[in-house]
Amino acid sequence: MAQRKRNPNGAGSIWQRKDGRFEARVYVPQPDGTRKRKTVYGNTWEECDEKRQELVRRDRQGIPTPSRSAKLSEWLPYWLDEHIKPNRKRTTYIKYEMHVRLYLVPLLGSRRLESLTTANVRRMLSEVTKQSSAATAKEAHRVLRTAMAAACREELISRNVVQLVPAPRVEPRELRPWSLDETLTFLEAARTDPLYAAFVLAVALGLRRGEILGLQWKDVDLDRRTLTVRTTLHRGGKLLYLDTTKNRRARVIPIPLMCVAPLRWQRLRQAEQRATAGKDWQRSDLVFTTRSGRPIEPRNLYRSFLRISSSAGLPQVRLHDTRHGCASLLFAAGVAPRTVMEILGHSQIAVTMNVYTHVSDGDRREAMGHMDRLLRRRSHAR
Missing domain, CATH: 1.10.150.130 (Tyrosine recombinase, N-terminal domain)
Structure with missing residues (x-):
């Protein structure tokens, strides 16, 4: 009589059914974290054992095997x-x-x-x-x-x-970032606002909202005029929390002169608030905080942006659109695409070129003016 084959503990067992087939049962992990028994069958002992071993292998690798099809x-x-x-x-x-x-x-x-x-x-x-x-x-x-x-x-x-199944088609949102004159009008209107320095960073450096509110003083070097973007502030449910940047990479940006004075003013203003709050001050290294030192709610920064732009009679744009405006101004100034990509923190240059640059009517007219002069020169030469 052939010796009965045994399996290690936890590896299930195999027996022959009355109908001649072989059956094995193994406890396996479920998608919800529990363990349930799963049954497999085979016409021969070897076929059934092969299925049993596959269940054991998945179990040891931590792969769930639903005892029934999971919903x-x-x-x-x-x-x-x-x-x-x-x-x-x-x-x-x-x-x-x-x-x-x-x-x-x-x-x-x-x-x-x-x-x-x-x-x-x-x-x-x-x-x-x-x-x-x-x-x-x-x-x-x-x-x-x-x-x-x-x-x-x-x-x-x-x-x-x-x-x-193809994903729904979404019509691209028509973007018209502020012109240079409109941008200067906004900055002038925002000069007396407590968040003026934040808006200067948004316009001049194209920082994201979370990057502005997550900026820490240890990452600002006003003497060398550099700023390191490494953390972002987000609202998640009932909590405000700091996270890494969108592409998980820190980037160092040279600070233009127009940003230095507002940041120095922000540091002095925050020191006065800290002294006034005393023991109620919420200690952190954030550049932009409330009067008690707490992080600023991202929506409040956006609300202030809309209020100022509306009072200045400017076309309504999103705060995020200042990134588009920043990119367009940098390209108009002749800055190389790779440099613009690094300043804005994009992982692919195609995003910089296709999404964050906009050609104004003035640029189009200037281009057609060049074409007009070239063609006229050729016709006069004949």
Whole structure:
């Protein structure tokens, strides 16, 4: 009689059923963190053992193997906690969690991973577009596609059907950053505002809102006239927190003379506020703080920007549009594209060239003037 084969503890067991087939059961991790028993079958002992060993291998590698097909309402929270939170920036996690909570789970949560169809995805995109916008639907599409790609890598599904559905088309927003005269008008109107130095940095250096509010004095060298951008301030739910820059790289920017005096004024003003607050001062190294030393709410900086621009009678633009204006002014001054990319903190020069530069009517007329002179010269030569 053949000796009965035994498996190590925790590796499951195999036996022959009354119908002649072989059966194995192994406890495996689930997407929600629990462990459940999963059963596999084979026509021979060897076939069944091969399936059993695959379950054990996945268990030792920490790969979940659902005892039944997981629903999206189960998989998406697991994916956020195990894939996104440990490996991506906190801002990314917060944004993905919002899409999962507001759109993906309510609209697709009852669907199982392998039963999700292209029709389900299309209906979800249509509904999100109705509830919010095409831009939000496009972002939800990206979040779902990324989550399903992770399920493919963990071999929970054989294909990612979200890739078969095109994302909604979003019409590009028409941008018209302020002209040089409008920019100077804004700076003049903002001169008496407590956040004047912040607006000077936005206009002259093209800093992002979070980069301005996350700037620390240790990264400002007024003697050498350099500024290092390495942290950003963000609002995440009920918390304000500091994070690394968008591309995780610090960058050093030379400070133009027009920024030095406002920053010196900001340092003196903050010292007076610290003395007035006394023991109530919230100690930090941030350049821009409230009267008690706390970080400034990002929305409040934007509200101040809108209030000043409106009082000055300027066209309404976003605070972020000052980055576009900064890039356009730098290009108009003849600054090399690679240098502009480094100043703005882009990871790809294509972003600098395609998104953050704008040709004004004056530039177009000047270009056509050159063409007119060239063609006239040729005709006169004949």
